[in-house]
Amino acid sequence: MDIQALAKDIPEQGEYSLEGIDFITSGKQYLTFLLGEEQYAVDILCVEEIRSWEQPTVIPNAPKYVKGVINMRGIIVPIIDLRLKFNIGQATYSDITVVIVLTVEIEDQSRTIGFVVDAVSDVLNAEDNEIKNSPYFGGCVPQSCIDGLINVGAKVVTLLNVETLQLIEKHKVD
Amino acid sequence: MSIDLSQFIPSFLEESFEGLELMESSLLNLDAGDNEIINSIFRAAHSIKGGAGTFGFDNVTEFTHLVETLLDEIRDGRRDITAKDTELLLVSVDCMRLLIEAARDDADYDQDKITETTHLLEQTLEIDGPASHIEIAKSDEDTQEPAGKIWHITFIPEHHLVQTGNDPLLLFSALADLGELTLKAKTDLLPAITEMDATELYISWELSLISDASEEDIREVFEWVEDECKLEIVELEVSPKSSSSETQDSLRNSASVDPEISDSQTALVTEQPASAIQSSEKIEKIEKNKTKTKQDSGSIRVGVDKVDSLINLMGELVITQSMLSELGNDFEISKLEKLKSGLDQLLQNTKELQESVMKIRMLPISFAFNRFPRLVHDLSIKTGKEINLVIRGEQTELDKTVMEQIGDPLVHLVRNAVDHGIESSDMRIANGKPKSGTITLDAYHQGGNIIIEISDDGGGINREAVLSKAIEKGLVDSGATLSDSQVFDLLFEPGFSTAKEISDISGRGVGMDVVKRNIQSLGGRIQVESQPGIGSKFKVNLPLTLAILDGQLVRVGTEVYIIPLITIVESLQAKEEFINKVSGDMTLYRLRDDNVPVIPIYQLFDLPADTKEVNNALLVVVEADGQKVGLLVDDLLAQQQVVIKSLKDNYQQVEGISGATILGDGSVAMILDVPGMIEMAMKRAQEKQNEHILEGALV
Incomplete structure (x- = not known):
């Protein structure tokens, strides 16, 4: 059944035209979260779960931003603090500090990593053509991690590339 | 009757690889004149051929047919097996493996190698061609003057014999190969035509065989149907020629009594789809080989006893569980003792269950050792050294995963032992040692570990050469004093090789470091002991399980x-x-x-x-x-x-x-x-x- 037929009064175009049922879209959905003051987003299909912060088991001699590993239903999942990794905001741990666990298949191997962020904010719909190229003017986030920018009202959300995020830790630590 | 054959293909493949392994190891153990070994090789080849035919792997069938023909000639004593033949057969086994692997992966294979080997096989058979004709002619002569014993065989098959894929005609033709066969079909069990089921067999036979074959030989022909028939094999007294031919004649006459019925029987039998014959045969064989396991398959075959013990434990666990849940239903503090003992029992059950489950993953190390006789055989030909391989402790069990990963490092160590360890025959004789060197593979348990030793009685590691090489490479300071074990550990440094010449077997200096790394990644370690002039020993220490x-x-x-x-x-x-x-x-x-x-x-x-x-x-x-x-x-x-x-x-x-x-x-x-x-x-x-x-x- 065509879902538009159910709500024919409502115009087909427009981002937030369907109040409450804004998932009707041909574009992709993204989970947005806060790092300090800034908004970031990842593909929602990669999100395994969102957990509250708990003290992980320390990995010896790991870089500062690798907080350790946790047990997620029998799987050992490393926890990476994106604020420390990207050097954005203050790495404090409070009640609303959350861990977004992402799972990505890379070359037939699925890797699961948890990322510490300040807060989860929203689910965002965006068509592919709404994603703008990110201008390269330096910044703390490596360019390879950024897929593009999405305008939401007056604000801008940085869309992160989940695959390069997952590979962040593959490289040997200096 | 149609069966989806594709479901049997994995079984066929698995069994074929097993067959190939058997052929290979038997070929290496082949002493001239040992018929039992030749027979087992022949049987392996034969079932591969049969299976391949059923599943439409025609290239495998064709190739194996040649191998089988050669084996057949050897088996019948028409050809004396030479070292060259053994070599050719080993290469053929490789080719068959290649073909079957290609069939499995649906991939291309090295056509040149196959063609070359096919030619070699055909040539070898060709040379023998005339001889075999003579042989046939001779056997004809034999028939005229029948020698040997007269066997009287009563063969009453059960009605469903043909349904299990067995064809009496094949049995008879196999018997006819043994000597002169006359047979008489008995139709007394034949029901009325209205009650007759076209898929059942109602006929029994009385056979007379004049042959010098033993009773065992005859029984072997009936091997597949033994359980599905009444079989009586009686040796008639060896009668003088005249009376024997008399018997023969009388039998011949009686055989010709009911030609029509035996014809109809023939038709009945041949109507059976060949596929059914082959596949049912296969299932039977798989069941027979239950305890064997293929080397690197994703599946494990587990002995029934192991599964039974699991089920027993499971039962105990269920009892404990129900006891505990009953206790939990109306728990009072006075029942604490009972709860504690229940929990103890649970602990015990869990431990036992865990042990049993781990046992399922345990396989005898012979699966890893299997490939070494062939490897050493090939290498000794390549290097011109005479080498005996002694394998001990092949029943020692270890985890399947460990086994799969230890294979390559072991191959490397054995190659090294052949190439660097064992000296050339001349040098050995000059040093007062036996001409042929010995490499020993030994496996045993020690504590929670398995120890695998690869030792040779070669020249040992040249401490000075290793040290000077290490100094040259800057791995050690020239003034340093090192213990023997420290010096030998240098062998595992990347890029280290003391071989004066690089052979294509080893000596490029890649490998030993990889060997060490592989062993370490399994949580194991490797030690070297060596005495100049006496030999070296590599001791690999591995955990029994990784889990x-x-x-x-x-x-x-x-x-x-x-x-x-x-x-x-x-x-x-x-x-x-x-x-x-x-x-x-x-x-x-x-x-x-x-x-x-x-x-x-x-x-x-x-x-x-x-x-x-x-x-x-x-x-x-x-x-x-x-x-x-x-x-x-x-x-x-x-x-x-x-x-x-x-x-x-x-x-x-x-x-x-x-x-x-x-x-x-x-x-x-x-x-x-x-x-x-x-x-x-x-x-x-x-x-x-x-x-x-x-x-x-x-x-």
Whole structure:
């Protein structure tokens, strides 16, 4: 059944035209979260779960931003603090500090990593053509991690590339 | 009747690889004149051919047919098997494997090799061609003057015989190969035409065979149908020629009595789809070989006894569970004792269940050793050295995963033993040794580990050559004095080779480091012993299983670590009088006669800790690679079995850590990699030393 037929009064175009049922879209959905003051987003299909912060088991001699590993239903999942990794905001741990666990298949191997962020904010719909190229003017986030920018009202959300995020830790630590 | 044949293909493949392995090992053990071995090789080839035909792997069928023909000639004594034939057959086995693998993966194969071998086979058969004709002619003569015994065989098949895919005609033609056969079909069991079922067999036979074959030979023909028929084999008294031909005649006459019925029977039998014959035969065979397992398949065949013990344990577990849940329904504090004993029982059950499950993964190491006779055989031809291979302890069991990963390192070590270890025959004779060298593979259990030894009685490792090479490569200082084991350890450095000439077997200096790394990644270690002129021994020490280990839980600061119990020598409280500081900041602890270096875990892992002073602290003395060290910990906690989880899956290998595990409270604890930690500590000490030297130079 065509879902538009159910709500024919409502115009087909427009981002937030369907109040409450804004998932009707041909574009992709993204989970947005806060790092300090800034908004970031990842593909929602990669999100395994969102957990509250708990003290992980320390990995010896790991870089500062690798907080350790946790047990997620029998799987050992490393926890990476994106604020420390990207050097954005203050790495404090409070009640609303959350861990977004992402799972990505890379070359037939699925890797699961948890990322510490300040807060989860929203689910965002965006068509592919709404994603703008990110201008390269330096910044703390490596360019390879950024897929593009999405305008939401007056604000801008940085869309992160989940695959390069997952590979962040593959490289040997200096 | 139509059967979806594709479901049998994996079984066929698995069985074929087993057959090939059998052929290979039998060929290597082949002594001229041993008919039983030839027969078993022939049977293996025959069932591969049959199966391949059924599943439409025509190239396999065609090729195997040639091999089978050659084997047949050998089996019948029409051809004396020569070393060349054995070699050709071994190559053929390789080709068959190639073809079957190609069939399995639906991939291309090395057509040239197949064509070449096919030609060789055809040539070999060709040479023998005329001879075989003569042979046939001779057997014709034999028939005219029948020699040997007269066998009277009563063969009453059960009605469903043909449904199981057996064809009496094939049996008879096999019998006819043994000598002169006359048969008489008996139709007394034939029902009325209205009651006749076209798929059933109602006829029985009386056969007379004039042959010098033994009763066993005849029984062998009926091997497949033995359980489905009444079979009587009686030897009639050896009668003088005249009477024998009389018997023959009379039998011949009687055989011709009911030609129509035997014809109709023929038709009946041939109507059976060939596919059914083959597939049912296969299932039967698979069941026969239940305990065998293919080398690197994704499946394991498990003995029924192992499964039975699992089921028994499961039953006990269920009983314990129901007892506990009943107890939980109306629990009072007075029942605490009962609860405790119930929990104890649960612990016991769980442990036993775990052991049984682990046993399922255990396979005899012969699966890894199987390939070595062939390897050594090939290598000895290539190098022109005479080598005996002795294999011991092939029934020693170890985990399937470990087995799969230890194969290649072992191959490398054996290659090395052949290439570098064993001297050439001339040199051996000059040194007063037997002409042919011996390589011994030995496997045995020791504690929770399996030890695999690869030893040769060759020239041993040339200590001086290794040392001078190492100095040349800058791995050691020229003034350094090293113990034998330190020198031999240099062999495992990347890029190290002392071979004067690089052969295509080994000597490129790649490999030994990989061997060591592979073994270490399995949580094992390798040691070298060598005596000049007498030989060398490589000792590989591996954990029995990768999944579970016995560990000692220790606390450092807020973190809990697990030290594998197997590495622990003892735990003790450090006493001041045994603590010595040497060369500035190294702490040694006197343990009886040994000076054991102390590694503070908090320092190595950069952690906060309660205890930083060695005096009075707890030391866990561990041993790895023959080196003892004392690990400084804050507290000793429980001992327990832990399930090993990899850190590599989602993160990466961490220095000094072999994996992680989940404790009873759900938290994660790291498992210490003792050899890795020692290496780390040594590296750090080295770095520090270098800094000091630099500083010294600057001053």
